[in-house]
Amino acid sequence: MTSRVLLVSPAMTPALRGARFYDGDPIEDLGAARARSAAGSLPAAARVVLSASTRCRETARALGLDAGAEASALRGVDVGRWRGRTLDDVTAAEPEALGHWLTDPEWTGHGGESVREVCARVGAWLDGAEDGRTVAVVEPEIVRAAVVQALGLPSGAFWRLDVVPLTATELSGRGGRWNLRLGGPLAAPEV
Numbered sequence: 001m002t003s004r005v006l007l008v009s010p011a012m013t014p015a016l017r018g019a020r021f022y023d024g025d026p027i028e029d030l031g032a033a034r035a036r037s038a039a040g041s042l043p044a045a046a047r048v049v050l051s052a053s054t055r056c057r058e059t060a061r062a063l064g065l066d067a068g069a070e071a072s073a074l075r076g077v078d079v080g081r082w083r084g085r086t087l088d089d090v091t092a093a094e095p096e097a098l099g100h101w102l103t104d105p106e107w108t109g110h111g112g113e114s115v116r117e118v119c120a121r122v123g124a125w126l127d128g129a130e131d132g133r134t135v136a137v138v139e140p141e142i143v144r145a146a147v148v149q150a151l152g153l154p155s156g157a158f159w160r161l162d163v164v165p166l167t168a169t170e171l172s173g174r175g176g177r178w179n180l181r182l183g184g185p186l187a188a189p190e191v
Contacts, residue, residue: 001131006042007143007169008135008186010051010059011035015084016165022076022139023084027058034166035062038186042168046132051075051139059166060137063186068137073125076139077118080111105155116155118142123149127176143169150178 011031015022027035039062048068050056052075060068082090090098100107105115122145136142140163148158150171163169170181 002172002174003129003131004133004170004172005126005129005146006045006133006135007146007171008042008059008063008137009140009143009163009165009167009169010053010055010137011062012165013055019087021079021082021085021087021090022053022055024054027055027062031165032058032062035059035186038166039064041186042135043133045135047130047134049074049134049136049138051137051142053139056137056139063137065135065137068135071125071136073121074136074138074142077115077141078112080108082110082112102159103156105158115145115158119145119148119155119158122146126150126171126178131174140165146171147180151180 011027011034013022013027013031014025042063048060048065049071050060050068052070052072060066097109100109108114118141122142126146126149143163144158144161147153147161147169148155164185166186168183168186170183171178172181173179
């Protein structure tokens with residue numbers, strides 16, 4: 001049988017809008033409304049899993065996916081001391097460090113985890129994906145990592161993948177061979 005993993009990115013948050021490293025803020029009212037309007041549009045799933053964050057739990061709830069279980073392998077990337085800081089702030093204070101993070105998949109100078117580590121843990125989760133359909137409401141970086149791993153891309157490709165709020169990315173496969181189905185937004189695009 002084939003495994004199908006539908007990766008849903010969370011609705012817009014103040015952190016995302018402000019180019020700030022996520023620090024647990026809730027989804028915006030407009031994002032919640034857009035997610036509610038998309039409720040029922042997702043295919044039936046054998047299981048629902050979530051990244052362990054407020055925005056993923058709230059997005060899942062708005063989509064009508066209340067029964068989702070948090071999967072530790074799908075938690076957001078640990079950005080260490082940058083958590084809650086804006087990209088502009090980190091760029092001004094630590095330009096070389098930010099440059100390393102964006103170009104070296106092994107770099108962990110922020111005190112968190114490397115891009116390669118995130119890709120490896122998400123890849124291990126994909127390797128254990130159960131048959132049938134899984135809907136996963138996950139952080140944007142988890143969608144990136146899943147695509148990198150599923151397609152066998154180099155870790156450096158991680159930063160070349162844009163994940164828009166409230167979009168679905170589908171992976172299907174078995175035996176470690178995955179196909180990517182590119183899709184569109186679940187609801188009208190957020191501004």
